[in-house]
Amino acid sequence: MTREPILLAHALSTFDQRWSPRIVTQVNDYDVRVAKVEGEHVWHAHDDTDEFFLVLDGELTIALREQEGERSVVLSTGAVFVVPRGTEHKPSSKDGASIMLFEPTGTSTVGDRHEDVPDHVDATTGHALEP
């Protein structure tokens, strides 16, 4: 539990790895994670949970495979978006972005179904923030 406020900018300054979320704090059984992203993630889906994105800096694209077909949404700085449970999606950021995520503790970055995971994507349930 967070006993003192944490500046998200400070949390982001403690690591450089892309696509490798750090857990900033927890709210009940949810994680608040921050991540630096650049390039392409992989197509994946979380079968049992929605996933919340807030762009803190930069621009994030999320490709979505919906019943109606495939589309992309573009999130600029200060934008939020929720990917519904079960929806295949692929985040990407050509020029890099910093993001905040809400999702249940234990949620994998590559979901329950995913493409092959390349080396630049960290398949993880989130890492502790370095003090």
Next chain:
Amino acid sequence: MTREPILLAHALSTFDQRWSPRIVTQVNDYDVRVAKVEGEHVWHAHDDTDEFFLVLDGELTIALREQEGERSVVLSTGAVFVVPRGTEHKPSSKDGASIMLFEPTGTSTVGDRHEDVPDHVDATTGHALEP
């Protein structure tokens, strides 16, 4: 469910009322809310849930009554803090702030136990965002 990204700045531009959160989107059975705050809220506690605060603009003070005694934390822009369930707390902002909250859908702004609620504080489980 959010079908398009929402700019938090846009969401905040749709209302002026202080201490009256708007529900921007939902993540499973949680709300993402934004609020404008200024002056003092009331001492209250949520017995069954933690409460997450992110300051989007301005400065927010949260007074806390903990087992060790009373203290305050000060959140500047970009800071996050979680008030643990059961902890009496009173948010305030002398010069005003915009905040984002993450808490279970149905959570009351004045919690399960609270002081008398003055007119300037909206006792609500959050309002829908105007389109």
